[in-house]
Amino acid sequence: NSIDAFMRGIPKAELHLHIEGSLEPELMFALAHKHGVKLPYASVEELRNAYQFDDLQSFLDLYYAGAAVLRDEDDFHALTMAYLKRVHADGVVHVEIFFDPQTHTERGIAFATVIDGIRRALADGEREFGITHRLIMCFLRHLDAADAMRTLEQALPYKDAIVAVGLDSSERGHPPSKFEAVFSRARSEGFLAVAHAGEEGPPAYIIEALDLLKVARVDHGVRCEEDPALVQRLVQDRMPLTVCPLSNVKLRVVERMQDHNLKRLLDRGLCVTINSDDPAYFGGYMFANFQAAQRGLDLSREDITQLAANSIEASFLRAAEKKHWQ
Ligand code: HPA
Ligand code: ZN
Numbered sequence: 001n002s003i004d005a006f007m008r009g010i011p012k013a014e015l016h017l018h019i020e021g022s023l024e025p026e027l028m029f030a031l032a033h034k035h036g037v038k039l040p041y042a043s044v045e046e047l048r049n050a051y052q053f054d055d056l057q058s059f060l061d062l063y064y065a066g067a068a069v070l071r072d073e074d075d076f077h078a079l080t081m082a083y084l085k086r087v088h089a090d091g092v093v094h095v096e097i098f099f100d101p102q103t104h105t106e107r108g109i110a111f112a113t114v115i116d117g118i119r120r121a122l123a124d125g126e127r128e129f130g131i132t133h134r135l136i137m138c139f140l141r142h143l144d145a146a147d148a149m150r151t152l153e154q155a156l157p158y159k160d161a162i163v164a165v166g167l168d169s170s171e172r173g174h175p176p177s178k179f180e181a182v183f184s185r186a187r188s189e190g191f192l193a194v195a196h197a198g199e200e201g202p203p204a205y206i207i208e209a210l211d212l213l214k215v216a217r218v219d220h221g222v223r224c225e226e227d228p229a230l231v232q233r234l235v236q237d238r239m240p241l242t243v244c245p246l247s248n249v250k251l252r253v254v255e256r257m258q259d260h261n262l263k264r265l266l267d268r269g270l271c272v273t274i275n276s277d278d279p280a281y282f283g284g285y286m287f288a289n290f291q292a293a294q295r296g297l298d299l300s301r302e303d304i305t306q307l308a309a310n311s312i313e314a315s316f317l318r319a320a321e322k323k324h325w326q
Helices: 002-009 025-035 044-049 056-069 073-088 101-105 111-129 145-161 176-188 203-211 222-226 228-236 245-250 262-267 286-297 301-313 319-325
Strands: 012-018 092-099 132-140 164-168 192-197 217-220 241-243 272-274
Touching: 002 286, 002 301, 012 217, 012 241, 012 272, 012 301, 025 044, 025 056, 025 073, 056 101, 073 092, 073 111, 092 111, 101 111, 101 132, 101 145, 111 132, 111 145, 132 145, 145 176, 164 176, 176 192, 176 203, 192 203, 203 217, 203 222, 203 228, 217 222, 222 228, 222 241, 222 262, 241 262, 245 286, 262 272, 262 286, 262 301, 272 286, 272 301, 286 301, 301 319
Parallel strands: 012 092, 092 132, 132 164, 164 192, 192 217, 217 241, 241 272
Antiparallel strands: none
8 A cells, every 4th residue: 555655654753652651561571570570461462452441541550550560771771672673664763752750760760770771772773773862751740749850850960861851641630730840940950841731631731731831842732622722822833742643542532533633633734743652552653653543534645744744843853953854
């Protein structure tokens, strides 16, 4: 199929990827065995069958439990390397990866273990596959702001390795305003900012992310459509949305792919991009997300070209690096 070859071949950047969400069941079992951790599933198949979610929280419960097999630097290296190898085959040329340090430091894993393993893989991946990279540290919004502030302080020695801070985990009841002071400190330390907003939360959370956290991109953001003035603002500012089509269907943000607003937002002139979010849990990496969206929404070659161009535009690459892909 020629549109598939086109989608696979076109250079694109992935801007919304939780590295812990790329942990495939096979690697989860291998690491569980390596560390003598007992998983509550008898087989890879049984684990995969458990990946049926009602909402964001039902996914997060499994996602945090799965991450418990990640214990030493080699685990984080193997996890990140497997992801890079996989998306190299999908035509991804640049990645901006989220990691959740609190998921690990809370279990007694050192911050350094996590980031050193990921960074070593990113460097290896650039050498082996030519994939460029940025790293984004996310705060878990279900934890309190003081915990996020301590995490930010742990990250300061790694400033040069982290381009931005982000905000993820349970959205409802944890508005961006809760983290205003943390993000203000992060920006004063030179970090850029992004935040998950408007996935399950209301458009007001997107407005808070813009006004209070001063984000450079909105992760998901699909509920912006409920507020026409907000949509107009996003168009005017060319504020990128990192949309995750398969994730949105899996977590029931939309009922079916045909109902997704990605195409409408694209046609309105928004800088929307396609991303995989947590590919091991949601049924596919970058190409699978492009393919599912293309089929469900009847996207044209021009739409695909625009989406790929948006991903480069919305990235944190330097202007000269962007030029190379434009
Ligand atoms: N939303 C919020 N938190 C997350 C997600 C998501 O889609 N994936 C991993 N953590
Ligand atoms: Zn996400």
